[in-house]
Amino acid sequence: MQSTFNKTEKLSSKKATEFLFANGKSFSEFPFRVIHILNDVETKFPAQILITVPKKKFKKAVDRNRIKRQISAAYRLNKFELYSYIKKLDKKLTFAIIYTSTKEESYAQISDKIILSLQRLAKMYKQKDELDIDTDN
RNA sequence: ACAAACGUUCUAUUGCACCGAAUUUAUUUCGGUGAGGAAAGUCCGGACAGCGAAGAGUAGCAUGCUUCUUAACGAGAAGAGCUGUUAGUUUAUAACAGCAUAGCUAGUGCAACAGAAAAUAACUUCUCCAACUGUAUUGGAGUAAAGGUGAAAAGGUAGGGUUAGAGCCUACCAGUUUCGGAAGUGAUUUCGAAAGCUGUGCAAACCUUAUGUGCUGCAAGAUUAUGUAAACCAAGGCUUGAGGGUUACUCGCCCAAUCUUGGAGGGUAAAUCGCUAGAUGCUAAUUGUGAAAUUAGCACCAGAUAAAUAAUAGAUUAAAACAGAAUCCGGCUUACUAAGUUUGUUUAU
């Protein structure tokens, strides 16, 4: 499997975005805040991601672009563990990553924290999956 | 010394957007292209597109020495005038920097404190006349020569003149306006003559005047499929003028309510076009003081839509900034890099 990051892996539908922010559950893993929910989205990939960096904290477009690129690079290299869990479910996962720190962090730190938060996300849906199986039994 | 231009390069791994080709019908492979001098601020000007049933005027807004450049401009070039600094000094003048530089002699308004008075100058002084009376006071008139102020005090000096004074008159000096000659496309400069003309400052105060300007912005606007309102259209009927629509207002223009029947269709979400070959770029020659223009040759150089152009590691290095296209151009403004290279100007040797 290749560590791609296509247009179809990004959350771009307005409706789905509104649904996510209205009904999604969230947790924060500094310097990120993750909002996530299951939804029916037309894509080949098991998940769609939305990366945002607030304009209030980073005035310059160059800084915002750089952080977004670093996050997306970290995501595409470390997404497979999450995919393996989501693939078992019928629905697709949509989630947003919001950068909440006011400073620019190094790439090593961002990559570590992305791995951590993806693991947390994966764990939550793994538990649900197993619980469903238990109730069936 | 100052100003301008140039805005690191390469390797490996993993990736992104668009275009083309192949394979083949939803993917894969290969190749090509992929941010800036400011892409920024949005301070101006245009192109392009739509809006008004056709149009006119007003308001509003902007600009304001001259000539030129330009598609256009509030931008730029070359000049004129004014102001300031420096050098020089009896002056003259030179260099540099800046200037929203039409009109307070169209009208209105404002000018704190101080000062007699801040724009119709009479408070004190000075002079004359009258009263009372006895050497002072009161009243009337004249007078801008003197009065410590102030940012600014009503041309300056000298003489004449007068009751006292005054451009009241004369001479010289300074300025203003008008007329004429010369130079210049012109702003203007310069020479001469005339007018006692001497009229404070502020228009980035209201305003007047000249010129320009319709309004809204690519979320403009066009098309497609899904599908339907209380909004729209047509016909009939009622009504004959209440009202409604039309860019900020006025005129003008358009419609004719409520009811019945029929037709067509919006919001919302999405896709395609608009969308990148152009007042284009580079080079050379010619013209022009210059902004710039003309001609010739060559080139095709981002087009995304939560938004691609990158992430990591390493090398090169003294160190590498400001910063990321969103319809497109021309300017202005602001931000900014170590060493260096190139170009131009000036000064010194």
Next chain:
RNA sequence: GCACUCGUAGUUCAACUGGAUAGAAUAUCGGAUUUCGGCUCCGAUGGUUGAGGGUUCGAAUCCUUCCGAGUGCG
């Protein structure tokens, strides 16, 4: 993409279409009062009026260029 508004002591606000020393409350500090503290009273400190440039005799105020904060329209 357009169209606007506001920046004044540490904080919250004033300052009349330009006039002098930019004022008030509160906070801070000092003193008085109290056995001590609070309340109260008195006094002091604190401002390059967001930054630069211009107009004017004179600018917080007028004009202009930036910086920052915020609002509206589609």
